[in-house]
Amino acid sequence: MEVDASFFDSFPFSEISEAEGIVDVLLDKLGNGLDCHVSFRGHCQLPCDRCLSNLQLPLTFQERLIVHLGGQTDLENDIWTLGPELHELNLAQPVFEWIHLCLPFRRVHPSDDDCDPTMVDHLIQSSRKDEKGNDDGNDAIDPRWNALKDLK
Numbered sequence: 001m002e003v004d005a006s007f008f009d010s011f012p013f014s015e016i017s018e019a020e021g022i023v024d025v026l027l028d029k030l031g032n033g034l035d036c037h038v039s040f041r042g043h044c045q046l047p048c049d050r051c052l053s054n055l056q057l058p059l060t061f062q063e064r065l066i067v068h069l070g071g072q073t074d075l076e077n078d079i080w081t082l083g084p085e086l087h088e089l090n091l092a093q094p095v096f097e098w099i100h101l102c103l104p105f106r107r108v109h110p111s112d113d114d115c116d117p118t119m120v121d122h123l124i125q126s127s128r129k130d131e132k133g134n135d136d137g138n139d140a141i142d143p144r145w146n147a148l149k150d151l152k
């Protein structure tokens, strides 16, 4: 199955809006159920944590879902049960969750050189200003604290 931007359109609260990839699903019959091996290979675009310009991240996962057939439908837990009223296995929700789980915690361009140079210059300038500002501010006491001196 293909995953593209239209897949993420059906999940309005996704932080991913641009992604492409292929989901492979291998179904093994397992007694009265199915053993689903789901793998994904693709990439998505997110803003770089450092320079905010677009960053393409490779995404891959391999997951497994056990599905029992018959009984009361339960699609909430790790092991699903498909009741007799369901004739279709819809993996969109777990695929959506697995893609988000494989997003790296820190999303930055692999090297500083790949970041947007204008933004990097701006960040360097503003961090220098911050350092200077802190040095100046260390000796002076914020006047808002003076009111606390009167408290007993």
Ligand SMILES: [Zn+2]
Binding pocket: 048, 049, 050, 051, 052, 053, 108, 109, 114, 115, 116
């Ligand atoms: Zn960057």
